[in-house]
Amino acid sequence: MTADSAVETLSYPAPDVVRDLVERAIARGAMVTLFGPCTVEYEGRAASSLGPGDRHVTLKPDGAALVHTDEGQQPVNWQPPGCDHSVAVADGALVVRSERTTPEEELEITFETVAHAAAFDVSDPEELAVTGTEADLKERVLDAPDLVESGFTPLATERETPAGAVDVYGEDAAGRTVVVELKRRRVGPDAVGQLDRYVEALRRDLHADTEVRGILVAPSVTDRARQLLAEKGLEFVSLEPP
Amino acid sequence: MTADSAVETLSYPAPDVVRDLVERAIARGAMVTLFGPCTVEYEGRAASSLGPGDRHVTLKPDGAALVHTDEGQQPVNWQPPGCDHSVAVADGALVVRSERTTPEEELEITFETVAHAAAFDVSDPEELAVTGTEADLKERVLDAPDLVESGFTPLATERETPAGAVDVYGEDAAGRTVVVELKRRRVGPDAVGQLDRYVEALRRDLHADTEVRGILVAPSVTDRARQLLAEKGLEFVSLEPP
DNA sequence: GGGTGTATTTCGCCG
DNA sequence: CGGCGAAGTACACCC
Numbered sequence: 019m020t021a022d023s024a025v026e027t028l029s030y031p032a033p034d035v036v037r038d039l040v041e042r043a044i045a046r047g048a049m050v051t052l053f054g055p056c057t058v059e060y061e062g063r064a065a066s067s068l069g070p071g072d073r074h075v076t077l078k079p080d081g082a083a084l085v086h087t088d089e090g091q092q093p094v095n096w097q098p099p100g101c102d103h104s105v106a107v108a109d110g111a112l113v114v115r116s117e118r119t120t121p122e123e124e125l126e127i128t129f130e131t132v133a134h135a136a137a138f139d140v141s142d143p144e145e146l147a148v149t150g151t152e153a154d155l156k157e158r159v160l161d162a163p164d165l166v167e168s169g170f171t172p173l174a175t176e177r178e179t180p181a182g183a184v185d186v187y188g189e190d191a192a193g194r195t196v197v198v199e200l201k202r203r204r205v206g207p208d209a210v211g212q213l214d215r216y217v218e219a220l221r222r223d224l225h226a227d228t229e230v231r232g233i234l235v236a237p238s239v240t241d242r243a244r245q246l247l248a249e250k251g252l253e254f255v256s257l258e259p260p
Numbered sequence: 261m262t263a264d265s266a267v268e269t270l271s272y273p274a275p276d277v278v279r280d281l282v283e284r285a286i287a288r289g290a291m292v293t294l295f296g297p298c299t300v301e302y303e304g305r306a307a308s309s310l311g312p313g314d315r316h317v318t319l320k321p322d323g324a325a326l327v328h329t330d331e332g333q334q335p336v337n338w339q340p341p342g343c344d345h346s347v348a349v350a351d352g353a354l355v356v357r358s359e360r361t362t363p364e365e366e367l368e369i370t371f372e373t374v375a376h377a378a379a380f381d382v383s384d385p386e387e388l389a390v391t392g393t394e395a396d397l398k399e400r401v402l403d404a405p406d407l408v409e410s411g412f413t414p415l416a417t418e419r420e421t422p423a424g425a426v427d428v429y430g431e432d433a434a435g436r437t438v439v440v441e442l443k444r445r446r447v448g449p450d451a452v453g454q455l456d457r458y459v460e461a462l463r464r465d466l467h468a469d470t471e472v473r474g475i476l477v478a479p480s481v482t483d484r485a486r487q488l489l490a491e492k493g494l495e496f497v498s499l500e501p502p
Numbered sequence: 503g504g505g506t507g508t509a510t511t512t513c514g515c516c517g
Numbered sequence: 518c519g520g521c522g523a524a525g526t527a528c529a530c531c532c
Contacts, residue, residue, distance in 0.1 A: 064391060064509090065390070068386055080330065082332060084333065087384045088382035091326065091339075092528075095510090134380070138295050142315065142331075144311035148306055152524085182484075208454070211450070211454070214453075240505060333513090340527075448521065507530095512523105513524080517519090
């Protein structure tokens with residue numbers, strides 16, 4: 019992370035020269051990038067084929083692989099962390115392969131030419147600190163339960179039910195059981211379904227005479243979600259992460 | 261996409277030299293990559309802070325920005341396509357900013373040092389061809405409806421209901437309405453909820469005497485999903501994409 | 503631009 | 518390892 023970070027680069031190198039650079043880089047745990055005209059084949063959970071074009075390829079020391087075009091935030095092809103990267107020269111082309119098992123997946127990138135190759139020694143001790151998440155919204159609710167409803171008392175978080183864990187479990191001023199489902203942003207029908215599953219599971223699980231209320235806490239809901247809430251007899255409280 | 265792809269690179273350049281390279285590259289629609297020790301601040305839909313460390317930064321001509329560490333398939337920070345990239349020198353550091361509106365979002369990367377900078381002219385005329393998707397599974401069902409059930413007749417795809425569009429809508433050998441929800445891979449409780457919403461919506465919408473069956477078509481289901489299917493009186497057929 | 507659903511989602515947590 | 522749900526999810530499609 020200091021100015022002595024080792025960087026090795028090549029411009030329009032011969033295939034065997036790139037191969038050696040990449041092999042050495044992988045061996046020492048460096049990050050590799052390649053750029054140039056290539057084709058990409060993938061087979062695994064699905065299958066894909068990408069004809070010739072210029073792409074930017076990243077091989078990470080944790081085994082992840084990324085193929086980026088000039089468009090989009092997402093890579094056009096990729097491989098998750100934990101893969102084995104290998105590189106070879108075949109018919110004058112550089113072939114990069116990244117494979118894994120469980121599930122069996124393989125990515126193969128064939129460079130007609132490598133326009134640029136680089137190896138970076140990376141040191142990154144820092145963790146990303148994010149705020150505005152659902153966890154922050156939960157803290158806000160636990161710190162001030164009245165934001166949900168006057169008299170609401172949280173009793174547990176992540177309380178287990180046969181349908182999964184409830185975000186916040188508690189009771190209202192009248193002693194009725196309350197299930198709170200938190201969402202950090204505007205929600206659609208899926209979140210209502212989720213809350214409903216928890217409420218139904220608790221109604222089954224608790225004694226038949228126990229009343230169970232379900233409250234969706236989010237900044238806002240879509241029309242369809244609001245209608246679903248009404249149909250299911252569930253409630254909504256508008257609240258956002260701090 | 262040929263060997264004459266223009267690539268411009270710099271090793272440990274002075275900040276103002278990188279700034280000029282980046283500005284020229286952005287102006288001509290090239291892709292930019294930077295590597296070196298930096299900090300990253302984000303504020304928008306959420307907010308995040310990342311302390312000093314080595315990262316690889318990509319600025320795409322469509323306005324996307326990516327910040328990658330040595331780990332993970334996902335960027336540690338990013339900006340979606342459509343953002344405005346700008347670069348400046350402040351206190352001897354290179355500051356890269358990427359911003360957009362609706363929603364208001366800003367990403368700021370401050371390089372203590374730039375170890376490597378590159379600009380790539382990208383030409384990529386090809387589209388990715390993927391197989392094994394839900395669309396392929398749908399075709400398989402439409403080509404051979406008996407795979408769902410002997411006597412099943414598809415009548416429409418993407419049929420609209422008050423709860424959203426049904427994947428495949430049809431009728432069984434007895435003339436009963438059938439709603440088919442397709443999933444390309446093993447499914448959990450959420451898919452059952454989705455199917456149930458469609459079935460319930462159609463039961464409301466059609467005449468009260470119309471029987472509506474719901475069939476989940478996927479390679480497999482989890483235990484909880486299977487239980488939910490039973491509770492809701494829905495069915496499951498095992499089928500995978502070709 | 504918002505709503506809805508898919509994705510080779512990825513990722514983290516937990517049993 | 519699989520199940521489950523969150524994510525600044527991204528992305529496509531339709532209104």
